[in-house]
Amino acid sequence: MQLKDIPGQEKVKSKLLRAVKEQRVSHTQLFLGAEGTNKLALAIAYAQYVNCKNRSEDDSCGVCPSCVKYQKLAHPDLHFLYPISNRKDLSNAVCADYIREWRELLLEKRELINLDDWHHKINLESKKTIINARDCNNIIQKLSLKSFESEYRVVIIWMVERLFYSAAPKLLKILEEPPEKTLFLLVAENQDLILNTIKSRTQLVKVLPYPQNELKDILVAQYGVSSEKANAIAIRAEGNLRKAIVLAMQDDFGAENFILFRSWLRGCFKASITEINHAITQFSSGNREQTIRFLHYAQELIRDAMLVNRGAQELTFRTGEEQEFLQNVAPYIHPDVLPGFYEQLNEAIFQIGRYGNVNIILTDLSFKMSNFLHTPKRNT
Numbered sequence: 109m110q111l112k113d114i115p116g117q118e119k120v121k122s123k124l125l126r127a128v129k130e131q132r133v134s135h136t137q138l139f140l141g142a143e144g145t146n147k148l149a150l151a152i153a154y155a156q157y158v159n160c161k162n163r164s165e166d167d168s169c170g171v172c173p174s175c176v177k178y179q180k181l182a183h184p185d186l187h188f189l190y191p192i193s194n195r196k197d198l199s200n201a202v203c204a205d206y207i208r209e210w211r212e213l214l215l216e217k218r219e220l221i222n223l224d225d226w227h228h229k230i231n232l233e234s235k236k237t238i239i240n241a242r243d244c245n246n247i248i249q250k251l252s253l254k255s256f257e258s259e260y261r262v263v264i265i266w267m268v269e270r271l272f273y274s275a276a277p278k279l280l281k282i283l284e285e286p287p288e289k290t291l292f293l294l295v296a297e298n299q300d301l302i303l304n305t306i307k308s309r310t311q312l313v314k315v316l317p318y319p320q321n322e323l324k325d326i327l328v329a330q331y332g333v334s335s336e337k338a339n340a341i342a343i344r345a346e347g348n349l350r351k352a353i354v355l356a357m358q359d360d361f362g363a364e365n366f367i368l369f370r371s372w373l374r375g376c377f378k379a380s381i382t383e384i385n386h387a388i389t390q391f392s393s394g395n396r397e398q399t400i401r402f403l404h405y406a407q408e409l410i411r412d413a414m415l416v417n418r419g420a421q422e423l424t425f426r427t428g429e430e431q432e433f434l435q436n437v438a439p440y441i442h443p444d445v446l447p448g449f450y451e452q453l454n455e456a457i458f459q460i461g462r463y464g465n466v467n468i469i470l471t472d473l474s475f476k477m478s479n480f481l482h483t484p485k486r487n488t
């Protein structure tokens with residue numbers, strides 16, 4: 109990825125470029141920013157820039173052998189650490205076991221990902237992933253080899269707040285005595301969860317949320333969203349470009365499927381098998397991905413109904429029929445049942461992603477939804 113491929117974030121880019129120009133490249137940097145700020149993409153583009161054989165003042169060339177390998181995320185001197193976990197089919201897992209999925213996801217999402225995307229990609233939605241000690245050992249071993257082809261070897265550690273306690277001393281040791289010509293680029297969202305000993309050894313690169321007008325412009329210019337719609341989405345996305353893109357896609361989807369959601373929920377409310385079946389048949393008629401997207405949309409609407417229930421209608425940015433519908437269902441989506449709705453929808457999304465039987469999962473989900481809709485609010 110070249111710097112120009114990353115929308116916005118001009119301040120960070122020029123700060124990074126200036127450091128290279130003035131030969132002040134710090135060996136350990138922490139790219140810290142909220143979700144959807146493109147900090148991972150910035151770290152990778154920066155590493156590509158530093159190693160480009162023909163870089164200009166403001167970007168890598170994109171065509172030299174180093175850039176070409178970087179753009180495939182397959183440069184032999186570019187190493188990644190990311191949170192993983194064992195899977196049924198995989199014990200003693202290491203990052204290398206997931207490298208194909210990692211590259212695929214990054215290339216597909218233009219490096220703008222969050223942990224949910226990653227867990228979904230590697231089918232580990234219900235498990236807690238960590239950066240483990242085995243991977244830290246592997247990196248130490250790789251870096252002990254003297255020969256390498258690029259100017260700098262680069263280790264990018266994504267979501268360093270997930271560093272497991274037994275892995276921390278290993279990473280610390282290597283950050284304290286970094287091998288020559290090696291850059292460590294740590295990427296994180298929550299600085300409170302990063303060990304102080306690690307933070308104190310890094311130079312901070314703060315990546316700020318996108319300003320609202322910038323988000324709007326990106327949606328219009330790069331995603332073909334109308335100006336009015338882009339504005340509404342930019343307000344809801346709260347500086348998170350990933351969320352803005354998801355909303356832009358869901359919004360189209362939502363317009364088509366709102367009626368379907370409404371009839372499904374009505375069926376659930378009446379516990380009418382006929383109506384539930386009718387709705388399920390329709391929204392599971394496409395592929396699994398489409399059904400999952402529908403369920404994500406359902407989650408959004410349930411969340412918005414909850415906001416209406418709590419008197420925060422203005423935060424939903426829904427209009428017309430959607431707004432009217434939310435008013436009607438809001439009394440049933442109260443704080444006692446919201447976690448249940450979320451959990452059951454998440455479970456269904458997970459099971460469908462794992463190739464469970466879609467019809468059984470959705471029927472089961474519908475009856476659970478029905479129960480929640482009839483659970484009275486506790487008098488507290």
Ligand SMILES: [Zn+2]
Binds near residue numbers: 170174
């Ligand atoms: Zn180049």
